[in-house]
Every structure is written in C-alpha cells, then in structure tokens.
Amino acid sequence: MPALAGIVTVSVDGGPQRVKATAKFNFGGPERTAQDGNRFYGFTSAIRAGRIEIAVLLHTDTDIAALQTLEGATIVIEMDNNKAYVMTGASTMEPIEGDVGAGENEVTIVFGGNPIREL
Helix, strand or coil: CCCCCCEEEEEECCEEECEEEEEEEECCEEEEEEEECCCEEEEEEEEECEEEEEEEECCCCCCHHHHHCCCCEEEEEEECCCCEEEEEEEEECCCCEEEEECCEEEEEEEEEECCCEEC
16 A cells, blocks of 8 residues: 655755644646637746745754745755655745744744755
C-alpha cells in the first residue's frame, strides 16, 4: 500500500527548522486562461510563483528577524514517504504572525519563490 505523506524536516538554506508536522504549499507553475469571444480562441499562460506556508516552533535559537528578511533562499521539505520538494529563490512574502502563550509557541511563515519541484 502506498505511504501517505507526513513532513519529516523543513530546511531553509540548509538549516533545519523546528516545524509542526503540517505545511501548506502551492507548486506554482503555468496558469492558463481561456481566451474566447464569440468562440474559443485558445489559452494564454503565465508562470505563477510557488508558495509554502509553515508553522515554525519558537525556541531560544529561532532567529525570527532572519526568517522575516529572507530573500533568495532554498527551501527543502522532506516527507516520510521518501519524497522531497524544493523551492529556489524563496523569500518571505508576508509579515510573520505568531501565537505565543499557554500551550502555543509558534510563528507562521509564508514563502514565495520559483515553482516547487520534486527532488
């Protein structure tokens, strides 16, 4: 039976991050738009950026300032089903949001970059 994916590690420029076991991502790549009028004429296309959203657990050595200003990085997500995905040219896309308090100790980071590809 095929194995379902679960995240094992996320690294940013080779540095492993302490992350929750989930991530959201959009592979990016070609997006096509139908062109029509009184009939269908074809498609136009544009390349859309990839997007990765992860929850990083806060620790004494978590450098939020460095993650907030990240530009041109390589992000690798390795999963426990032996699949790995990479985004190159990644930058932090939105201000980092956090939840800190009783039972919560994480920040959400959204990266955008080149379309994601499988390693």
